[in-house]
Amino acid sequence: MTEKKEQILEAALHLFAQEGYAASSTSKIAKSAGVSEGLIFRHFGNKNGLLVELLKQTQETINQVFSPIFRETDPKKILLKTLNLPLSIEKKHYDYWRLQYKLRWEPAYTNSETFVPILTKFEEAFTSLNYENPKMEAILFNQLLNSIAIDILLNKFEKNYISFLKNKYKL
Amino acid sequence: MTEKKEQILEAALHLFAQEGYAASSTSKIAKSAGVSEGLIFRHFGNKNGLLVELLKQTQETINQVFSPIFRETDPKKILLKTLNLPLSIEKKHYDYWRLQYKLRWEPAYTNSETFVPILTKFEEAFTSLNYENPKMEAILFNQLLNSIAIDILLNKFEKNYISFLKNKYKL
DNA sequence: TAATAATGTGAGTAATCGCTTACAAAGATA
DNA sequence: TATCTTTGTAAGCGATTACTCACATTATTA
Numbered sequence: 390m391t392e393k394k395e396q397i398l399e400a401a402l403h404l405f406a407q408e409g410y411a412a413s414s415t416s417k418i419a420k421s422a423g424v425s426e427g428l429i430f431r432h433f434g435n436k437n438g439l440l441v442e443l444l445k446q447t448q449e450t451i452n453q454v455f456s457p458i459f460r461e462t463d464p465k466k467i468l469l470k471t472l473n474l475p476l477s478i479e480k481k482h483y484d485y486w487r488l489q490y491k492l493r494w495e496p497a498y499t500n501s502e503t504f505v506p507i508l509t510k511f512e513e514a515f516t517s518l519n520y521e522n523p524k525m526e527a528i529l530f531n532q533l534l535n536s537i538a539i540d541i542l543l544n545k546f547e548k549n550y551i552s553f554l555k556n557k558y559k560l
Numbered sequence: 561m562t563e564k565k566e567q568i569l570e571a572a573l574h575l576f577a578q579e580g581y582a583a584s585s586t587s588k589i590a591k592s593a594g595v596s597e598g599l600i601f602r603h604f605g606n607k608n609g610l611l612v613e614l615l616k617q618t619q620e621t622i623n624q625v626f627s628p629i630f631r632e633t634d635p636k637k638i639l640l641k642t643l644n645l646p647l648s649i650e651k652k653h654y655d656y657w658r659l660q661y662k663l664r665w666e667p668a669y670t671n672s673e674t675f676v677p678i679l680t681k682f683e684e685a686f687t688s689l690n691y692e693n694p695k696m697e698a699i700l701f702n703q704l705l706n707s708i709a710i711d712i713l714l715n716k717f718e719k720n721y722i723s724f725l726k727n728k729y730k731l
Numbered sequence: 732t733a734a735t736a737a738t739g740t741g742a743g744t745a746a747t748c749g750c751t752t753a754c755a756a757a758g759a760t761a
Numbered sequence: 762t763a764t765c766t767t768t769g770t771a772a773g774c775g776a777t778t779a780c781t782c783a784c785a786t787t788a789t790t791a
Binding site for chain 2: 407408409411412487490491493494495496497522525528529532533535536537540543547549550553554
Binding site for chain 1: 771
């Protein structure tokens with residue numbers, strides 16, 4: 390991957406995640422990347438190709454973050470590691486997550502829920518812990534995870550909240 | 561309010577909520593409303609004025625929905641009525657809620673959290689119910705409410721989930 | 732009824748949109 | 762070194778953008 394190609398991706402990610410896809414013109418992206426506008430189309434075909442490439446990178450980032458949880462078998466550790474996730478995410482990856490959450494509201498980019506498999510992982514954990522309704526507990530837990538992530542991304546995060554949750558789940 | 565003015569607002573609300581603000585051109589709005597493009601600017605000055613008017617309506621809609629909860633004093637009923645809220649929302653109001661949640665991701669329209677006062681209402685309820693940490697319980701409860709609303713708007717809603725929550729809170 | 736105001740239209744504006752293309756520079760291969 | 766491929770630029774394309782304005786129609790008031 391060329392240096393300029395990476396600069397384009399970087400600039401586009403930031404603009405898409407902050408201003409939105411439609412509001413980020415290719416000329417703005419090129420200017421922000423310090424590159425001629427034509428180069429975007431040389432490398433990615435069209436504006437949408439740029440987004441597709443970024444979504445691929447986003448998926449990889451997400452997979453990497455979740456993989457230690459998938460490898461975990463101890464139910465309590467599954468929940469504990471999950472609750473530790475949001476705060477362990479690197480600032481430089483924030484735009485990937487912003488893009489992911491933002492695109493949930495764009496019907497055009499039917500981004501299939503990439504977090505789905507984690508739900509069954511939670512369900513297994515709650516089953517092991519003898520919770521009465523593991524399926525629903527998994528949904529609840531997953532919603533909490535998403536809410537925390539969103540609050541962090543939107544700078545509305547209450548830092549004592551996670552310890553409160555750990556206490557609630559006896560972790 | 562003229563009929564054509566209302567048609568403009570209706571068309572704009574739907575387009576903004578579905579496709580997004582930037583992606584919804586004034587010409588598309590006018591065509592969808594069955595109105596000349598110039599009329600948008602006669603009534604609302606510019607495209608942003610159209611959004612401002614819609615946000616005002618959104619705020620009114622939200623206030624109306626929450627007002628019975630603000631009037632409620634019985635703590636259990638506060639929580640119960642809140643959990644019943646998401647499913648009681650009229651389909652024709654969905655676009656207002658979509659717009660609201662969508663705009664949370666647009667830093668340009670610093671839409672101050674309109675749900676904030678409800679948090680203290682929840683906190684009062686949990687205090688009355690002798691929960692150990694009412695403040696955090698309120699945050700948790702509020703996150704659940706938002707998650708449910710989002711799931712409904714994104715068609716990912718599990719209908720048994722709300723009864724599960726009612727049971728959890730002994731309501 | 733006549734004058735005034737509010738509502739509505741459609742053609743037009745400059746600026747910007749995503750994208751193409753001709754061409755130059757740089758790198759790789761023979 | 763000579764040829765070919767990849768990487769990069771800049772000008773320019775038709776289409777669309779938000780918006781204006783001169784004008785027509787309808788409603789309100791005097």
